[in-house]
Amino acid sequence: MKFDHFNFNVLDLEKSLAFYKEALGLEPVRRKEGDGFTLVYLGDGTGGFALELTWMHGRTEKYDLGEGEFHLALTTADIEAAHKKHEQMGCICFENPAMGIYFIEDPDGYWIEIVPQR
Template identity: 65%
Template sequence: MKFTFNHFNFNVLNMQRSLEFYEQALGLHIARKHTAADGSFQLIYLEDDLGQFQLELTELKDRTEKYDLGECEFHLAFTSDHFEEAHRIHQEMGVICFENPGMGIYFIEDPDGYWIEIVPAKK
C-alpha cells in the first residue's frame, strides 16, 4: 500500500485576503473550489506550478473570531530557488515573523497567523 500527500488545510476568516496573500507571497493559484449548497462554507484549493500538493483554505461563513493556533508549532514549508529575492519580497510585504540565519531559513505569517517556513533550494 502506498500513500502520497494530497493537501493540508488552513481555516481562514477572509478568503479574499488569504487568496491575495498566497498569490503575492508564494505564487500559488487556485486549483479548484467548492461551496456548500447552503453557503455555510467555502473551500478553495491552492497549488504551485508543479501541482503535486495543495493547500486547502476553508472559510466558514458564520465564523467571526480568529482561530486559536496555539503556539504555532506546526507550519508549512516552501523551498525557494530564488531565496534572497523571496526574502526581499517578503520583507517588503512585512510578513517575515521569524528568522534563523544560522539555519539559513525564515518564516512568514499569513493573515490568519499561520507560519510558513521558507527554505533555500539545495545547491
C-alpha cells in the same frame, strides 16, 4: 499513500487568496462551495499537493492556533529575492540565518517556512 493537501481555516478568504498569490505565487486549482463553507485549493503549478483554505461563512472570531508549533514549508530557488519581497510585504515573523531559513506569517497567524532549494 501520497500527500494530497493540507488545510488552513481562514477568516477572510479574499484577503488570504491575495496574500498567498502575492507572497508565494500560489493559485487556486479547484473550489468547492458547501452549505455554510467554501473550500479553495491552492497549488504551485508543479505538483499535486495543495493548500486548502477553508472559509466558514459568518465566522468572525480568530482561530485558536494553539501554541503554533506547526507550519507549512516551501522551497525557493532564489531565497534572497523571496526574502526581499517578504520583507517589503512586512510578513517575516522569524529568521534563522544560521540555518538559512525564515518564516512568514499569513493574515490568520499561520507560519510558512521559506527554505532555499538544495
